[in-house]
Amino acid sequence: MKGFAMMCIGKTAWINKERPIIGPFDALVEPLALAPCTSDIHTVYSGAIGERTNMILGHEAVGRVVEVGSEVRDFKKGDRVVVPAITPEWRTTAIQEGVPAQHSEGMLTGWKFSNIKDGVFGEFFHVNDADMNLAILPESISLEQGLMMCDMMTTGFHGVEMANVQFGSTVAVIGIGPVGLMAVAGAALRGAGRIFAVGSRPTCVKIAKEYGATDIVNYKQGSIVTQILEATKNHGVDHVIIAGGDNSVLGDAVTMLKPGGVIGNINYFGEGDSLPIPRLAWGCGMAHKYIHSGLCPGGRVRMERMIALVKYGRVDPAKMVTHRLSGLEGVEKGLEMMHSKDADVIKPITII
Numbered sequence: 001m002k003g004f005a006m007m008c009i010g011k012t013a014w015i016n017k018e019r020p021i022i023g024p025f026d027a028l029v030e031p032l033a034l035a036p037c038t039s040d041i042h043t044v045y046s047g048a049i050g051e052r053t054n055m056i057l058g059h060e061a062v063g064r065v066v067e068v069g070s071e072v073r074d075f076k077k078g079d080r081v082v083v084p085a086i087t088p089e090w091r092t093t094a095i096q097e098g099v100p101a102q103h104s105e106g107m108l109t110g111w112k113f114s115n116i117k118d119g120v121f122g123e124f125f126h127v128n129d130a131d132m133n134l135a136i137l138p139e140s141i142s143l144e145q146g147l148m149m150c151d152m153m154t155t156g157f158h159g160v161e162m163a164n165v166q167f168g169s170t171v172a173v174i175g176i177g178p179v180g181l182m183a184v185a186g187a188a189l190r191g192a193g194r195i196f197a198v199g200s201r202p203t204c205v206k207i208a209k210e211y212g213a214t215d216i217v218n219y220k221q222g223s224i225v226t227q228i229l230e231a232t233k234n235h236g237v238d239h240v241i242i243a244g245g246d247n248s249v250l251g252d253a254v255t256m257l258k259p260g261g262v263i264g265n266i267n268y269f270g271e272g273d274s275l276p277i278p279r280l281a282w283g284c285g286m287a288h289k290y291i292h293s294g295l296c297p298g299g300r301v302r303m304e305r306m307i308a309l310v311k312y313g314r315v316d317p318a319k320m321v322t323h324r325l326s327g328l329e330g331v332e333k334g335l336e337m338m339h340s341k342d343a344d345v346i347k348p349i350t351i352i
């Protein structure tokens with residue numbers, strides 16, 4: 001079968017591989033729609049997770065089940081499914097430690113596609129533990145909506161969960177690419193009062209406002225800390241969700257946060273050995289400024305909950321789809337678009 005792969009850091013190509021073989025709990029799925037993620041760009045071009053060779057890329061897919069293993073109960077050939085970017089091994093004891101995305105094979109290993117095994121940018125892909133990881137895509141939900149759930153929505157919403165957004169509280173979302181836009185939408189759903197969206201591109205700013213941003217802060221027009229402190233009369237914000245930016249944004253987030261406030265980081269820091277935290281702004285380590293960080297939750301129940309939010313009209317993640325390509329070949333162009341990131345690109349997708 002054909003797939004679009006990372007050959008080594010900095011190099012991509014189409015390759016041919018054997019069709020994956022499934023075990024008794026697994027499923028073989030063919031893609032119906034695919035999207036590249038900014039993390040694919042970090043993986044290929046910054047080598048952010050280290051060297052990978054001949055690995056098919058991609059972890060955002062909706063698809064159709066082609067084959068299921070003998071122990072799979074709830075899915076059958078022909079089912080249309082949302083495939084989460086994170087597919088933990090649910091039958092491991094480490095799962096009981098409470099963080100399924102980070103389990104026994106080591107940190108981040110719930111993230112399998114395009115990290116520790118071939119991803120979804122192929123004619124077929126392998127899904128481990130199908131009953132625990134797949135979710136049926138209802139007829140009423142479009143492929144585009146389904147595709148935006150498997151990573152963008154679950155990640156942005158996880159930033160909101162980790163930042164513990166409360167009714168009426170003030171939130172800053174740093175970075176309003178697709179993940180940050182979903183964080184804005186999630187913060188609004190959680191009942192935030194004032195929501196600062198930190199970004200610059202008009203396409204993203206427009207959607208941030210539609211999703212509930214009350215204030216836009218342009219990081220290209222001066223320090224975001226100064227702008228947010230001025231706007232809040234030096235009080236700062238209760239929660240910061242970091243969904244973009246370089247290694248300096250963690251320090252910015254700590255500085256603009258009120259004592260007692262919480263940072264939810266979902267950003268992928270792709271470079272350097274350490275991240276600076278400003279000592280004084282962090283109260284010399286004693287300011288009760290909390291930093292939470294994590295990988296997006298995956299698995300079936302999480303996807304079914306994302307589906308429920310869309311099905312019952314709480315949010316429409318498909319607003320973020322700016323470019324539509326066609327065929328499996330479309331993933332190459334989509335990845336290129338994510339790499340060069342022209343001002344009008346939020347999320348390119350390809351319909352197979």
Ligand code: NAD
Pocket residue numbers: 037038039042151152155174175176177178179180198199219243244245246249265266267268269294295296
């Ligand atoms: P994106 O690149 O489309 O969006 C980030 C935005 O931040 C860009 O528009 C960029 O211009 C902007 N930006 C850059 N510097 C900034 C600054 N100083 N202040 C504010 N904004 C700034 O990326 P995305 O697809 O929205 O993903 C966001 C991050 O989340 C990426 O690092 C991605 O790899 C990561 N990610 C994490 C998970 C997870 O599970 N934790 C999942 C998916 C993506």
Ligand code: ZN
Pocket residue numbers: 037038039040059085151
């Ligand atoms: Zn991703």
